[in-house]
Amino acid sequence: MTASDDELPPMESAPQKTSPARPAQLEGFDKLMGTDIQLCILTNKDTTSPTVEVGDLVSVSFIPIPTPATPAPLPDVKPSLYTIGDADLPPCLELSIRNMISTQTAICHAEGRFAQQPTATSFYIHLHSTIHLADLTIPNRIGKALAKKLLGNTQFKEGHYKQALKLYGAAAECAVAVVNEGDFTGEDAQKGRAMSAIVCAPSLLRSPLYPLMR
Numbered sequence: 001m002t003a004s005d006d007e008l009p010p011m012e013s014a015p016q017k018t019s020p021a022r023p024a025q026l027e028g029f030d031k032l033m034g035t036d037i038q039l040c041i042l043t044n045k046d047t048t049s050p051t052v053e054v055g056d057l058v059s060v061s062f063i064p065i066p067t068p069a070t071p072a073p074l075p076d077v078k079p080s081l082y083t084i085g086d087a088d089l090p091p092c093l094e095l096s097i098r099n100m101i102s103t104q105t106a107i108c109h110a111e112g113r114f115a116q117q118p119t120a121t122s123f124y125i126h127l128h129s130t131i132h133l134a135d136l137t138i139p140n141r142i143g144k145a146l147a148k149k150l151l152g153n154t155q156f157k158e159g160h161y162k163q164a165l166k167l168y169g170a171a172a173e174c175a176v177a178v179v180n181e182g183d184f185t186g187e188d189a190q191k192g193r194a195m196s197a198i199v200c201a202p203s204l205l206r207s208p209l210y211p212l213m214r
Contacts, residue, residue, distance in 0.1 A: 037110045049101040054085035059128040068109040068122040081147035090116040145174035
């Protein structure tokens with residue numbers, strides 16, 4: 001046996017792993033979660049008013065935009081009601097809204113996983129108004145129930161049935177709480193509106209499917 005017979009073949013070096021490039025810091029944007037979520041306030045740059053907190057009911061409109069720049073003309077999007085902390089919005093929008101105050105407009109730019117999109121996405125956001133959790137009145141709670149119902153309808157139409165059921169359940173719970181806790185003396189119309197929110201999912205709370213939505 002020659003010396004060459006005992007020699008082992010040369011070892012191949014393992015390919016070195018490279019970390020994906022970090023998103024760039026955008027000019028004029030503040031970092032909310034590193035550079036993965038960035039926010040630029042466009043109007044009413046008030047730093048003294050309280051920002052949105054978990055549990056607050058917000059009236060907000062938003063729309064994806066092609067680039068993280070101020071769109072012209074500004075889009076006119078109908079606002080919808082959302083409860084902050086209920087995961088009804090993509091994470092980048094929830095975090096952005098929590099760093100805004102009422103009447104502000106802003107642009108959020110986020111990596112795809114935080115925008116629930118296949119790639120990095122920018123959003124134009126207008127926060128119309130905020131109702132803090134402690135200030136929720138009966139009409140506000142009815143609005144919250146109906147907002148959950150509408151979100152459920154959207155999820156149902158898109159084929160996301162499990163998420164739709166969860167939203168219908170949340171709508172029903174909001175409406176039941178209004179009916180049970182509200183003082184409806186002389187407010188029959190208000191009670192009727194609350195009951196209409198429950199109609200979004202008839203007998204849902206008694207359904208054997210309801211425990212699966214929890």
